[in-house]
Amino acid sequence: MSSDRFHTVVLRVENKAGVLARVAGLFARRGFNIDSLAVAPTEDDRFSRITFTVDVESAPLDQVVKQLNKLINVVEITELDPKSSVERELMIITVNVAPENRGQVMDLVRIFEAKVLNVGYDQMMLSLSGAPSRVDDFEQLLSPHGIVELQRTGRVALRRLDKIQAAPSAEES
Amino acid sequence: MKTNGGSALIASLEREGVDVVFGLPGGAILPVYDPILDSSIRHILVRHEQGAGHMAQGYAHATGRPGVLMVTSGPAATNIVTPLCDAYMDSIPLVAITGQVPYSAIGTDAFQECDTTGITMSVTKHNFLVTDAADIPQVIHDAFHIATTGRPGPVLVDIPKDIVDPNNPRSALEMYQPDGPKLPGYQPQPEPEATLIADAIELIQQAERPVIYAGGGILKARAAEALRALADAADIHVVTTLMARGAFPDDHPLCLGMPGMHGNYTAVTAMQQADLLIALGARFDDRVTGRLDGFAPEAKIIHADIDPAELNKVRRADVAIVGDSRLVIEAMVEGLAAAGPSPADRSEWRSRISGWRERFPLTYDEHVPGEGLKPQQVLEQLRDGSPEDTIVTSGVGQHQMWAAQHWTFRHPYTWINSGGLGTMGFSIPAAIGAKVGMPDRTVWAVDGDGCFQMTAQELVTAAVERIPVKVALLNNGYLGMVRQWQEMFYEERFSEVELGQAVPDYVKWAEAMGCVGIRAESPEEVEPAIAQANDIDDRPVVVEFRTEATEKVFPMVPAGKTNSDIMVHPSQEGQQR
Ligand SMILES: Cc1ncc(C[n+]2csc(CCOP(=O)(O)OP(=O)(O)O)c2C)c(N)n1
Ligand SMILES: [Mg+2]
Numbered sequence: 001m002s003s004d005r006f007h008t009v010v011l012r013v014e015n016k017a018g019v020l021a022r023v024a025g026l027f028a029r030r031g032f033n034i035d036s037l038a039v040a041p042t043e044d045d046r047f048s049r050i051t052f053t054v055d056v057e058s059a060p061l062d063q064v065v066k067q068l069n070k071l072i073n074v075v076e077i078t079e080l081d082p083k084s085s086v087e088r089e090l091m092i093i094t095v096n097v098a099p100e101n102r103g104q105v106m107d108l109v110r111i112f113e114a115k116v117l118n119v120g121y122d123q124m125m126l127s128l129s130g131a132p133s134r135v136d137d138f139e140q141l142l143s144p145h146g147i148v149e150l151q152r153t154g155r156v157a158l159r160r161l162d163k164i165q166a167a168p169s170a171e172e173s
Numbered sequence: 174m175k176t177n178g179g180s181a182l183i184a185s186l187e188r189e190g191v192d193v194v195f196g197l198p199g200g201a202i203l204p205v206y207d208p209i210l211d212s213s214i215r216h217i218l219v220r221h222e223q224g225a226g227h228m229a230q231g232y233a234h235a236t237g238r239p240g241v242l243m244v245t246s247g248p249a250a251t252n253i254v255t256p257l258c259d260a261y262m263d264s265i266p267l268v269a270i271t272g273q274v275p276y277s278a279i280g281t282d283a284f285q286e287c288d289t290t291g292i293t294m295s296v297t298k299h300n301f302l303v304t305d306a307a308d309i310p311q312v313i314h315d316a317f318h319i320a321t322t323g324r325p326g327p328v329l330v331d332i333p334k335d336i337v338d339p340n341n342p343r344s345a346l347e348m349y350q351p352d353g354p355k356l357p358g359y360q361p362q363p364e365p366e367a368t369l370i371a372d373a374i375e376l377i378q379q380a381e382r383p384v385i386y387a388g389g390g391i392l393k394a395r396a397a398e399a400l401r402a403l404a405d406a407a408d409i410h411v412v413t414t415l416m417a418r419g420a421f422p423d424d425h426p427l428c429l430g431m432p433g434m435h436g437n438y439t440a441v442t443a444m445q446q447a448d449l450l451i452a453l454g455a456r457f458d459d460r461v462t463g464r465l466d467g468f469a470p471e472a473k474i475i476h477a478d479i480d481p482a483e484l485n486k487v488r489r490a491d492v493a494i495v496g497d498s499r500l501v502i503e504a505m506v507e508g509l510a511a512a513g514p515s516p517a518d519r520s521e522w523r524s525r526i527s528g529w530r531e532r533f534p535l536t537y538d539e540h541v542p543g544e545g546l547k548p549q550q551v552l553e554q555l556r557d558g559s560p561e562d563t564i565v566t567s568g569v570g571q572h573q574m575w576a577a578q579h580w581t582f583r584h585p586y587t588w589i590n591s592g593g594l595g596t597m598g599f600s601i602p603a604a605i606g607a608k609v610g611m612p613d614r615t616v617w618a619v620d621g622d623g624c625f626q627m628t629a630q631e632l633v634t635a636a637v638e639r640i641p642v643k644v645a646l647l648n649n650g651y652l653g654m655v656r657q658w659q660e661m662f663y664e665e666r667f668s669e670v671e672l673g674q675a676v677p678d679y680v681k682w683a684e685a686m687g688c689v690g691i692r693a694e695s696p697e698e699v700e701p702a703i704a705q706a707n708d709i710d711d712r713p714v715v716v717e718f719r720t721e722a723t724e725k726v727f728p729m730v731p732a733g734k735t736n737s738d739i740m741v742h743p744s745q746e747g748q749q750r
Contacts, residue, residue, distance in 0.1 A: 013358070014357065014358060017302070017304075018290065018291075018294075018302070021291065021294065022294060025294050025295055029295050060485075062485060063482065063485075063486060066481045066482035066484075067482050069481070069482070070298075070480070070482055071299075071358070072298075072299040072319060072356060072358055072359050073358055074358050075357050075358040076358075
């Protein structure tokens with residue numbers, strides 16, 4: 001997925017019943033194509049954060065932002081362009097791992113700094129959190145083994161700090 | 174003061190200055206109807222909840238104050254979906270109160286339960302489900318604030334029965350006066366940015382072919398006077414959209430009338446050939462632009478609107494201004510005064526416009542003896558026989574377009590119709606609402622026979638409540654507008670459009686509803702019928718005009734065509750364009 005086409009937008013919304021339905025309903029009726037969506041409470045319990053990525057070929061970003069702004073319960077909208085934000089996503093995945101392939105899979109786990117959550121006779125459950133593109137790569141490299149089940153959280157993001165304060169990890173892209 | 178939710182709700186409405194509520198009671202809203210008996214608020218009992226919604230719309234449009242309706246849960250709530258959507262499309266401030274099953278029963282498929290806030294989410298500016306009686310005063314205050322500020326619109330408040338029922342402990346609250354709205358995510362931006370106004374002035378000064386494209390937002394912003402000052406100061410012609418008829422006087426020399434699919438040739442063509450469109454409180458609706466990629470190809474755009482989402486939504490603006498239309502226009506008038514007269518030479522443009530006006534006036538064929546009345550002529554006679562500040566409401570169809578074209582609107586808030594949603598049946602209830610709000614004005618509902626049959630029952634409401642509206646029923650025996658499309662674009666294959674002129678008997682029906690019924694079939698009968706109707710002031714009147722079914726609305730920009738492909742009246746076809 002090209003990063004020009006999908007933009008990450010973060011909403012601070014009032015923590016009220018039905019807010020997610022309002023946001024989702026708006027996406028549906030205006031034909032905004034959403035690729036990923038994550039919702040969770042924030043440090044302030046009056047508000048929640050909704051982080052989503054939108055396909056700007058389905059609608060101009062400007063319209064997406066302005067239409068969302070019309071929702072009374074949406075308090076703040078921030079567009080995070082990939083260059084100035086840090087994005088993370090968590091995946092947990094169960095793969096088929098015959099005993100003779102365990103070494104290969106464990107190599108991937110080490111290279112990606114993933115975690116082993118659970119091991120069965122011929123399956124493993126792994127988790128990885130990281131930049132969405134890394135999570136994509138990990139998933140792709142595991143797929144020849146046979147993915148039994150997987151769950152991704154959808155991306156969350158925060159604005160990148162000023163360079164001086166930043167402690168960039170190797171993983172940041 | 175200790176009170177209960179039902180009394181608090183009525184008291185909150187009184188505090189918001191509500192003087193009239195349109196509605197109809199039922200199980201879930203019963204506890205709120207009891208305190209109405211002791212309130213100063215006038216309640217108008219409608220015959221169908223859709224009527225309550227359109228009445229509230231007519232009231233709001235005519236008075237500038239929010240319209241209020243109150244209905245019960247379930248089927249009543251679903252009955253108001255159409256007027257809510259209508260008000261949402263046309264930015265009419267409404268507050269709708271709906272009853273709901275008790276909070277503990279929500280989600281159980283209780284009797285007359287429906288997901289009212291879910292159903293109405295996409296047709297309201299905002300809606301609330303109140304879960305706690307103590308929230309009622311604040312929510313009502315917030316609802317009125319949202320409905321009436323920024324881009325106005327309908328707000329719905331859904332109220333579970335337990336929190337308004339005095340016999341239920343959950344309804345107890347301590348009454349309080351909210352200190353302002355509590356809406357952290359809602360901040361309309363009425364003040365325009367000065368630099369943008371300056372950019373706009375620069376474009377206006379340079380333009381050789383400027384046109385002011387005035388939309389319904391002008392009326393919402395109470396900006397008609399400001400608009401007139403702008404047009405006069407800048408000496409620029411004005412078109413008034415279907416939603417803005419009356420926002421600029423039709424008899425002003427700079428007024429070009431209505432643009433759009435059935436706009437007049439000059440208004441449509443002036444927009445099409447302009448080098449600058451100054452769009453004020455308008456939204457580039459497809460019925461105005463025609464095929465978008467061929468719309469006003471040479472025009473730069475100044476677009477001002479209170480709703481930022483309208484800017485650059487349909488047509489990219491060269492100068493996009495967020496702001497209240499009145500404040501924007503006043504700032505423009507000031508800016509123009511400082512800038513002095515435009516250096517641009519507009520003489521060629523002016524002569525082009527006067528040429529179109531001469532060659533392409535609105536026109537229609539003369540009445541042919543033995544045929545039905547000419548609807549356009551009936552409307553002109555109605556116009557000439559009624560007070561000049563008459564409020565005209567309309568249904569949707571050919572009659573609506575003829576009324577918008579042939580009436581001469583000299584004052585703002587004299588034209589009330591369903592523009593965005595195009596809701597048949599709008600005119601009678603809207604007229605009743607307008608008359609309730611403006612009892613001293615003559616109110617004529619121009620209606621079609623198809624529309625009449627959708628909401629005529631509200632004439633019973635009008636008769637019983639002594640609201641003397643007048644209905645001009647243009648009975649062509651057809652769903653005329655659909656018939657016109659089938660004639661012109663479906664090879665005259667008429668499918669399911671004939672209603673018949675004789676059944677129902679509209680005069681008898683009017684009389685049965687407590688109205689005076691009058692029928693006019695020949696040209697000689699038209700004027701006396703109008704005069705008789707205008708003389709009646711103690712009950713509603715229905716005048717049925719038997720009109721010619723084959724009459725078509727011209728000009729017309731066929732769907733999917735550009736405004737340059739405008740079809741004129743057949744008698745003008747040979748004219749040089
Ligand atoms: C509720 C609704 N249903 C259908 C339509 C589609 N429609 C638009 S105009 C029209 C015909 C209206 O007939 P009538 O009221 O007799 O008016 P006329 O065009 O004959 O003047 C119809 C069916 C509509 N606008 N609204
Ligand atoms: Mg008809």
